[in-house]
Amino acid sequence: MKNLVNIVKYMYRFAWSKISPARYAKFLGVNLGENVKFYGMKPNMFSTEPWLITIGNDVYITADVTFVTHDGGTLILRKEISDLELTAPITIGNDVYIGVKTIILPGTSIGNRCIIGAGSVVKGNFPSNSVIAGVPARVIKTVDDYLEKAKMNSIGLGHLNGKEKEAAIKKHFHII
Numbered sequence: 001m002k003n004l005v006n007i008v009k010y011m012y013r014f015a016w017s018k019i020s021p022a023r024y025a026k027f028l029g030v031n032l033g034e035n036v037k038f039y040g041m042k043p044n045m046f047s048t049e050p051w052l053i054t055i056g057n058d059v060y061i062t063a064d065v066t067f068v069t070h071d072g073g074t075l076i077l078r079k080e081i082s083d084l085e086l087t088a089p090i091t092i093g094n095d096v097y098i099g100v101k102t103i104i105l106p107g108t109s110i111g112n113r114c115i116i117g118a119g120s121v122v123k124g125n126f127p128s129n130s131v132i133a134g135v136p137a138r139v140i141k142t143v144d145d146y147l148e149k150a151k152m153n154s155i156g157l158g159h160l161n162g163k164e165k166e167a168a169i170k171k172h173f174h175i176i
Contacts, residue, residue, distance in 0.1 A: 010043065025050070033057035033094065040064060040100075049087060056094035056112070064101045071106060093128065113143050 021038035029051030036055055040063025046053055049069040055061075071086035078084055088107035092098075096110055099118035104110075109125045110132070116122060117133030117140075126132050130139045131146050157168045170176070 025055075030055060033059065035059075036061065052087070052089040053092075054089065055092045056096065058095045059092055060097045062098060062100045062102075062118075065098050066103045068103060069106050099133075115143060115146060 021041040022032060022036055024041070024043075025032050025036075025038075025046065028046055030046055031051070031054040033056040035057055036059045038061050041061070042064070045065060046067050047069045050067075052069045053067050067090050069087055069090060074084045074086055086106065090104055090106065091109045092104075093110055093112035093114065095113045096116070097114075098104075098116045099120065101119045102116050103121045105121065105123040107124075108122050110116070110122070111126055111128030111130065113129050114126060115131045116137070117131070119135070120133050120137040121135045122132060122137040124137075126137075126139060129143045131141045131143060132138065133140050155169070155172050157165055157172065160168055
């Protein structure tokens with residue numbers, strides 16, 4: 001019976017996380033700013049201490065991003081030091097884009113106007129206006145440098161939405 005209850009709870013949370021990701025995150029205790037967009041939220045993306053996570057305004061969080069607020073490695077050492085605990089908050093500034101499959105570790109602070117590359121493992125303090133990428137993540141350039149290169153390579157369709165954008169991209173790449 002206990003397993004059935006857990007399955008039903010998980011299904012309920014899974015559905016809620018898909019229907020209203022921001023409301024679900026706030027329900028869990030995440031300190032969430034305005035205009036935070038989730039693309040592919042999962043019910044367990046906020047670790048076991050979601051109330052230690054602060055996310056600013058105008059943040060884009062893509063699929064399979066994970067926020068980890070504690071170091072579980074201490075579990076095997078508690079036979080030696082029973083009160084061993086490594087837990088720390090995570091702070092994300094305003095105007096931040098977090099790429100697919102990024103892992104953000106305990107004690108991380110990301111400034112404003114940052115871009116985090118897909119698949120990065122992020123730990124530490126990162127200044128505003130940074131492009132952050134890698135395993136472990138590091139600052140690879142400024143957002144200003146990223147913008148200059150993006151302007152040179154842009155296909156000029158970012159203002160379009162939905163089907164209109166899809167059609168324009170297909171036309172641009174000669175896909176029928």
